[in-house]
Amino acid sequence: MYEKLRGVRDFYPEDHIGRRHMHDALYATARSYGFKEVTTPSIEPLELITKKSGDAIVNEIYAFQDKGGRDICLIPELTPSIARMVISRQKELVKPVKWCSLSRHWRYERPQRGRQREFYQFNVDILGVRSSRADFETIACGIDCMLSLGLDNFRFHISDRTLIEQFFTSHGIDASQAFSIVDKRTKVNEGEFRDMLSGIGVGDECYEQLEGLLSLNGPIHETLPEVKETLGACGAHADDALTTLEEIGSLLESYGMDEHCTLDLSIVRGLAYYTDMVFEVFDKRRSMRSLFGGGRYDNLIELLGGQPMPAVGFAIGMPLLELLMREEGTWPEPSFGPDYFVVTIGDVEREAFSLIRALRAKTTVEYDLSGKNLSNQMNLANSIGARRVIIVGERDVKSHVFTVKDMETGDQQQVPMDEFYKTLKE
Amino acid sequence: MYEKLRGVRDFYPEDHIGRRHMHDALYATARSYGFKEVTTPSIEPLELITKKSGDAIVNEIYAFQDKGGRDICLIPELTPSIARMVISRQKELVKPVKWCSLSRHWRYERPQRGRQREFYQFNVDILGVRSSRADFETIACGIDCMLSLGLDNFRFHISDRTLIEQFFTSHGIDASQAFSIVDKRTKVNEGEFRDMLSGIGVGDECYEQLEGLLSLNGPIHETLPEVKETLGACGAHADDALTTLEEIGSLLESYGMDEHCTLDLSIVRGLAYYTDMVFEVFDKRRSMRSLFGGGRYDNLIELLGGQPMPAVGFAIGMPLLELLMREEGTWPEPSFGPDYFVVTIGDVEREAFSLIRALRAKTTVEYDLSGKNLSNQMNLANSIGARRVIIVGERDVKSHVFTVKDMETGDQQQVPMDEFYKTLKE
Numbered sequence: 022m023y024e025k026l027r028g029v030r031d032f033y034p035e036d037h038i039g040r041r042h043m044h045d046a047l048y049a050t051a052r053s054y055g056f057k058e059v060t061t062p063s064i065e066p067l068e069l070i071t072k073k074s075g076d077a078i079v080n081e082i083y084a085f086q087d088k089g090g091r092d093i094c095l096i097p098e099l100t101p102s103i104a105r106m107v108i109s110r111q112k113e114l115v116k117p118v119k120w121c122s123l124s125r126h127w128r129y130e131r132p133q134r135g136r137q138r139e140f141y142q143f144n145v146d147i148l149g150v151r152s153s154r155a156d157f158e159t160i161a162c163g164i165d166c167m168l169s170l171g172l173d174n175f176r177f178h179i180s181d182r183t184l185i186e187q188f189f190t191s192h193g194i195d196a197s198q199a200f201s202i203v204d205k206r207t208k209v210n211e212g213e214f215r216d217m218l219s220g221i222g223v224g225d226e227c228y229e230q231l232e233g234l235l236s237l238n239g240p241i242h243e244t245l246p247e248v249k250e251t252l253g254a255c256g257a258h259a260d261d262a263l264t265t266l267e268e269i270g271s272l273l274e275s276y277g278m279d280e281h282c283t284l285d286l287s288i289v290r291g292l293a294y295y296t297d298m299v300f301e302v303f304d305k306r307r308s309m310r311s312l313f314g315g316g317r318y319d320n321l322i323e324l325l326g327g328q329p330m331p332a333v334g335f336a337i338g339m340p341l342l343e344l345l346m347r348e349e350g351t352w353p354e355p356s357f358g359p360d361y362f363v364v365t366i367g368d369v370e371r372e373a374f375s376l377i378r379a380l381r382a383k384t385t386v387e388y389d390l391s392g393k394n395l396s397n398q399m400n401l402a403n404s405i406g407a408r409r410v411i412i413v414g415e416r417d418v419k420s421h422v423f424t425v426k427d428m429e430t431g432d433q434q435q436v437p438m439d440e441f442y443k444t445l446k447e
Numbered sequence: 448m449y450e451k452l453r454g455v456r457d458f459y460p461e462d463h464i465g466r467r468h469m470h471d472a473l474y475a476t477a478r479s480y481g482f483k484e485v486t487t488p489s490i491e492p493l494e495l496i497t498k499k500s501g502d503a504i505v506n507e508i509y510a511f512q513d514k515g516g517r518d519i520c521l522i523p524e525l526t527p528s529i530a531r532m533v534i535s536r537q538k539e540l541v542k543p544v545k546w547c548s549l550s551r552h553w554r555y556e557r558p559q560r561g562r563q564r565e566f567y568q569f570n571v572d573i574l575g576v577r578s579s580r581a582d583f584e585t586i587a588c589g590i591d592c593m594l595s596l597g598l599d600n601f602r603f604h605i606s607d608r609t610l611i612e613q614f615f616t617s618h619g620i621d622a623s624q625a626f627s628i629v630d631k632r633t634k635v636n637e638g639e640f641r642d643m644l645s646g647i648g649v650g651d652e653c654y655e656q657l658e659g660l661l662s663l664n665g666p667i668h669e670t671l672p673e674v675k676e677t678l679g680a681c682g683a684h685a686d687d688a689l690t691t692l693e694e695i696g697s698l699l700e701s702y703g704m705d706e707h708c709t710l711d712l713s714i715v716r717g718l719a720y721y722t723d724m725v726f727e728v729f730d731k732r733r734s735m736r737s738l739f740g741g742g743r744y745d746n747l748i749e750l751l752g753g754q755p756m757p758a759v760g761f762a763i764g765m766p767l768l769e770l771l772m773r774e775e776g777t778w779p780e781p782s783f784g785p786d787y788f789v790v791t792i793g794d795v796e797r798e799a800f801s802l803i804r805a806l807r808a809k810t811t812v813e814y815d816l817s818g819k820n821l822s823n824q825m826n827l828a829n830s831i832g833a834r835r836v837i838i839v840g841e842r843d844v845k846s847h848v849f850t851v852k853d854m855e856t857g858d859q860q861q862v863p864m865d866e867f868y869k870t871l872k873e
Contacts, residue, residue, distance in 0.1 A: 022752040034483035055813035057460035085511035154816040275800035326448040374701035387481035
């Protein structure tokens with residue numbers, strides 16, 4: 022007997038019902054926003070991935086040589102491939118490019134709750150426009166993705182990296198180093214956090230102001246003036262970011278989604294490639310780590326060899342989403358049974374099989390494949406959860422009727438064949 | 448600029464419309480037969496694949512070591528993984544197990560028309576029952592898969608390997624060697640074919656009889672008596688296979704699918720693991736190579752470490768199916784446009800965005816993300832193929848109306864807002 026590899030998952034039918042529901046809901050939501058489905062290859066040149074994420078990522082992914090000696094890898098995320106696809110048709114594509122994709126990804130990491138080596142992720146991206154509307158559209162689609170899964174125990178924590186960047190710059194501190202420290206804030210204790218900041222030159226006063234900023238967290242419109250004031254006090258200028266956030270806040274309000282959002286300057290996202298607006302989604306009690314996140318990445322297309330092109334997007338991982346749905350009770354119960362199970366008595370092959378075919382054009386039908394007797398056919402119908410049984414017997418056929426039994430109520434009735442077929446056609 | 452790898456494909460939105468249609472149709476067909484969706488990992492221990500197909504397959508697939516030093520591979524087909532999943536729950540699963548899966552596969556082969564290094568395949572399998580009904584059910588589902596895609600220029604060539612096996616055995620010739628030669632029959636010329644057969648001891652008389660059998664090709668019921676006679680004349684016994692084929696033929700007739708099938712003893716399928724019924728699908732003119740195939744494989748589960756368990760199934764590759772659909776004109780034309788495009792004039796954010804959200808609960812809506820003026824908004828609506836435009840202007844808002852324009856007819860009318868929302872709710 023062979024075992025599957027560690028960190029991968031077999032989806033049996035009972036896992037699949039929920040999975041299909043989840044995938045369909047996400048796609049339907051993105052489609053309603055005008056996002057179009059794309060699919061990228063699962064294997065890409067390794068350089069495409071390292072160019073975006075740095076060489077160190079090789080240690081965390083499935084990288085190998087193909088038989089032609091090319092360094093390739095299983096894609097750990099979608100964005101580099103999306104960028105490659107956009108770049109190769111950059112001129113022809115109508116802007117904005119609005120794409121979504123539900124894809125498989127692979128990372129060679131220690132498997133843990135909600136984190137697997139092989140997993141699905143849903144990506145949504147808008148390329149070719151830099152505006153608060155595009156930022157809003159991305160956030161709104163993310164919120165509707167959650168709502169479409171019956172989830173409402175979540176909050177989008179929104180910020181703009183340039184706010185914290187301007188803050189550090191105004192204090193003469195290198196912002197790129199600071200970002201990765203701020204990103205670790207909730208993962209280390211206060212002493213460690215302060216030490217790391219001291220290491221890059223953050224003094225006491227600066228630290229106090231920073232803590233003031235990072236602990237601001239509330240409705241966008243109410244919180245923005247405080248942010249403005251604090252930043253202004255240290256001589257930091259971030260007017261564009263403040264305006265964008267204000268517009269995003271206003272759009273979210275007009276759209277009726279402001280209740281799901283909070284301004285939270287502690288969100289900077291560690292990844293180097295984000296440029297402006299960033300967000301992370303948490304459950305309201307913050308009992309789990311960040312559910313997913315996204316933001317604006319205006320430099321990536323150029324970095325990967327395209328003409329400069331702004332971009333904004335997010336990616337949701339399915340494993341964590343499934344965990345959340347199961348916890349919230351919105352993961353659908355598997356229900357498998359076919360609508361009909363056709364039972365045969367005697368030599369009624371012709372009548373039974375024309376019936377089965379006609380039914381299958383409309384719905385789900387099963388029947389016994391192994392020559393069982395009547396009572397064993399009924400048992401099978403029962404054990405697979407068939408909703409109705411149609412009995413086709415030799416005597417029934419002579420009198421041109423089917424016997425239809427409702428397996429839930431036990432009701433049983435004879436229906437003239439032509440009447441049954443007539444109803445079926447309607 | 449980065450290029451994709453050779454033999455893989457980027458699915459842009461215009462490729463995706465057809466792809467989604469194809470996938471949905473195949474799933475819907477299999478579901479109507481009671482097949483349940485499963486998904487296997489894309490990576491498996493290499494040994495699972497070589498155990499089924501032999502060590503030589505390593506040269507044709509993406510095999511590599513992971514960071515833990517395990518020999519793993521990208522799966523070149525689904526069957527070993529399906530077998531592994533069945534075996535690991537062999538006792539609990541209700542029989543028959545009826546599974547389907549649309550999965551990605553990888554083979555390191557020279558890319559050619561309809562054959563790629565990375566491709567999707569649709570698998571349908573019934574495990575746990577050996578019967579002509581299970582064989583029929585598999586074939587019928589395969590036929591309905593083709594019909595569901597609007598294809599009817601195809602024929603299922605059905606046989607049973609034991610017929611040819613018994614024929615060779617009755618002549619004292621090793622059947623396993625003979626199968627691979629018979630499988631090459633249409634790929635070599637007559638002289639080469641005869642030479643290869645001579646090489647394993649096929650004499651002139653045996654060759655003539657074999658050619659007689661292999662050239663039989665016609666409706667199952669009409670052709671079976673001839674097969675029986677020819678086999679009987681050489682003392683070959685294949686009564687079970689003949690009975691099974693007769694029953695399959697009768698079921699196909701009752702089901703109304705016999706027109707799509709032919710008995711063709713030249714179909715043996717090269718793969719070692721098929722045991723009894725086998726089939727291959729060709730376009731009627733046989734202008735293309737085999738479109739796909741399947742058959743019964745009753746020994747695989749035991750070979751891979753399970754309890755003996757009969758099985759029958761097939762796999763259709765998407766690249767060839769897409770080619771066929773494009774040739775037959777059943778590949779759907781891409782049509783992208785959103786149902787609505789909302790155009791704004793002046794400060795109408797609140798009204799426009801509540802409208803957009805309400806519409807998106809039902810359908811597809813886009814709007815300008817970059818602050819365009821009225822005429823450029825109309826141009827964008829036009830260039831993305833929006834079916835209707837709703838103009839929300841400051842004056843309209845004051846008089847509580849929307850202006851709705853049909854982009855096809857050019858008709859434009861004012862609709863009171865409350866009436867519009869009322870219609871939307873219905």
